Amino acid sequence: AYYSEDMRNKGIDPLLLEERGDQEARDYDLVGLKGKVDLGLEDPAAYSGDITFKIKIKRQLETLPFYIARVRFPGESEAEKSPKLFINSVQDGSGNELTWTRFSSFGGLAVLPKPAQAGDVITLRVQFLNYDAIYSLNPSFFGLDRGGWLPFVRFGDFIDEFDLTTRVREKYEILGVGKRESETINDGIRVTRWTSPSPVTFPTVIFGDYISDDAGKYKATKTDGTVIPVRVYVDKGSTKALSGAEDVAGGARDIRASALQAIATQASVALNLYKETYGVDYPFAKLDLVADPQGSFYGQAPASLIYLGFGVFRGEGAVAVQFGGGAGISKFNKDVVAHETGHQWWGGLVTNANDRNYWFVETMAEVSAALYVEETQGKKAYLAKVADWRIVILDNDPLTSVQNGYTTWAGDTKDRLRPSVANIYNKGPYAFHVFRSTFGDAKFKELLKALAQDLQHQEIVTRQMQDVMEKVVGGNMGWFFDQWIRGVGVPQYAIFWKKRQNEQGKWVVEGSIKQRVVMGEDKVELKGVFYRGVAPLTFVDLGGKEVKSAKPMLVQGAETPFKLIVADEPEQVYFNKDGEILAEDLLINQSW
Numbered sequence: 001a002y003y004s005e006d007m008r009n010k011g012i013d014p015l016l017l018e019e020r021g022d023q024e025a026r027d028y029d030l031v032g033l034k035g036k037v038d039l040g041l042e043d044p045a046a047y048s049g050d051i052t053f054k055i056k057i058k059r060q061l062e063t064l065p066f067y068i069a070r071v072r073f074p075g076e077s078e079a080e081k082s083p084k085l086f087i088n089s090v091q092d093g094s095g096n097e098l099t100w101t102r103f104s105s106f107g108g109l110a111v112l113p114k115p116a117q118a119g120d121v122i123t124l125r126v127q128f129l130n131y132d133a134i135y136s137l138n139p140s141f142f143g144l145d146r147g148g149w150l151p152f153v154r155f156g157d158f159i160d161e162f163d164l165t166t167r168v169r170e171k172y173e174i175l176g177v178g179k180r181e182s183e184t185i186n187d188g189i190r191v192t193r194w195t196s197p198s199p200v201t202f203p204t205v206i207f208g209d210y211i212s213d214d215a216g217k218y219k220a221t222k223t224d225g226t227v228i229p230v231r232v233y234v235d236k237g238s239t240k241a242l243s244g245a246e247d248v249a250g251g252a253r254d255i256r257a258s259a260l261q262a263i264a265t266q267a268s269v270a271l272n273l274y275k276e277t278y279g280v281d282y283p284f285a286k287l288d289l290v291a292d293p294q295g296s297f298y299g300q301a302p303a304s305l306i307y308l309g310f311g312v313f314r315g316e317g318a319v320a321v322q323f324g325g326g327a328g329i330s331k332f333n334k335d336v337v338a339h340e341t342g343h344q345w346w347g348g349l350v351t352n353a354n355d356r357n358y359w360f361v362e363t364m365a366e367v368s369a370a371l372y373v374e375e376t377q378g379k380k381a382y383l384a385k386v387a388d389w390r391i392v393i394l395d396n397d398p399l400t401s402v403q404n405g406y407t408t409w410a411g412d413t414k415d416r417l418r419p420s421v422a423n424i425y426n427k428g429p430y431a432f433h434v435f436r437s438t439f440g441d442a443k444f445k446e447l448l449k450a451l452a453q454d455l456q457h458q459e460i461v462t463r464q465m466q467d468v469m470e471k472v473v474g475g476n477m478g479w480f481f482d483q484w485i486r487g488v489g490v491p492q493y494a495i496f497w498k499k500r501q502n503e504q505g506k507w508v509v510e511g512s513i514k515q516r517v518v519m520g521e522d523k524v525e526l527k528g529v530f531y532r533g534v535a536p537l538t539f540v541d542l543g544g545k546e547v548k549s550a551k552p553m554l555v556q557g558a559e560t561p562f563k564l565i566v567a568d569e570p571e572q573v574y575f576n577k578d579g580e581i582l583a584e585d586l587l588i589n590q591s592w
Helices: 014-018 245-249 257-278 316-323 327-342 359-377 379-396 418-439 441-455 462-473 478-484
Strands: 028-039 047-057 061-067 084-092 100-104 107-116 121-131 141-144 161-169 173-176 179-186 189-195 205-208 210-214 230-235 287-292 305-309 490-501 507-519 533-535 537-541 546-548 553-555 559-566 570-575
Touching (some): 014 462, 084 107, 107 121, 257 441, 287 327, 327 379, 359 379, 418 533, 441 462, 490 570, 507 553, 537 559
Parallel strands (some): 287 305
Antiparallel strands (some): 173 205, 490 507
16 A cells, blocks of 8 residues: 555556556446346345356456455454355356356456456456355345455446346345336246446345434425435344343344334434535435444444344443443444435545545545534534544544544554554544644635535545645645555654743733654654644633634744733743644653
8 A cells, every 4th residue: 555665756646546446446346237136036145147247357357256245243353154165157248158166155257258358348247156155044034245246346436327237036125226116026026126327336236124214393305305215224133122142143133112212313403414515416316324233332324225233223321331332332323324414425426536535435424423413412512522533633643544534454452453443433534623623614615515516426545535625725725635544653743831920910921832743652752743733821810711813823843932912921822722633742841
């Protein structure tokens, strides 16, 4: 992920380096998918498909690899199921049978009739059967791997043309992405056709025997007033009460029907808020949220369908008693729905071109959740969330940048993922809070709208976000991205000050603010590295009253002097007291 000095000195456009595809994405882009799948009709753990794929070639190819992802459960490091993929036929767009070969139990290689060139769009029809690929914790819950359960479909694909027909047994309801174009029941089989006017990412499906509910009288709408159906689903097995380990193993999760409407309402409120915030309508026809009995406290958001761990449906009391959860889990549960709904814009409307630019998908969803907290609970709650981001960042001391947080080693901890999580879920969002504090609410809101409107329906890289920010600000923002997104470390400030009373009886406060940038648990100083930051001085008088400086200070370089006049004698002077800049604890009249 880090390009060599030789590479950087060759004058190559940094944007070109950022745009380089991941290893598994350098051959093609999947741009269209049309066909049908039968799910668990003859074998409850198997499904078959007849799918026509439209594939855009990215470099000269004579063969094309394909594979099925292996089912993994949240929190598990090893696959619980190993699918056995059998290909019945691979045909080109004219119906000619193509040669193919198997290279694993879940993948193969199709031989093209003639070499395909970069830019070509080819059509492949694949008929297949996949065994041991549907997982079920109980008789009312059935899921498939979300990382790519169809050949040629990968997690990050942006599929422009989507038309999928699913068939399941009549007693089950199926949930999918996009729009439920039609649904019929024939001879005990439920047939559902899914389409989408907006490109979709990783087209998941799930089916089961559910209870469901919506937001009641509260409606989510598009700009033209069209109502967005929002519905929450829980399989009936998960509603059973818990009385022992045997019930847990059998899929019981004690989810109460009364919890569903509150979650649907949270999602609906978020949809309406983000429509206004980003100035772009929700890109899909409906939003379904479904409980996942395999995961406790988590969420995942394919296009128009959100998975929520069963713990998200718990009240605060149950979280504390059953899971030993404290404030952290309670806060997570209050805005996880808002975070996952934010992914419908960040991940659904705008997606990442490669793994090295995945950071913004989670960062912007978390920014969205913070705005939801501010809208529903007030500015104080928003600032408390910002403060929580800071705690996580400083507790984990990531050794890599936000941009590389998803792909490179970030430091040794008991939980190897924590530094990476701190980067993309906490430091990235904090960077946008820094922008807000530096440029004000009006510019911040303008930035959010511009990012969504300018980048919608694109697979983007970090440099494109910088371009949008520069358009909004009207100047170069390379320094901002170099500090907070591409850079490592956190600044630390030390303030030195003294006071004297002038002839008018007011108080002259003068001094300087020193700066260094440190990284890692040992706070290693990055020699010669200094951040640019803007934050006010706060003066606390003898009675404890706080007054902030009328103008914030621009601090840059090793030391920044200041001199101000205040009416009341200060007992203490602070810089960046309310965390306008992400920084280590402030040192007062002492150095490091």
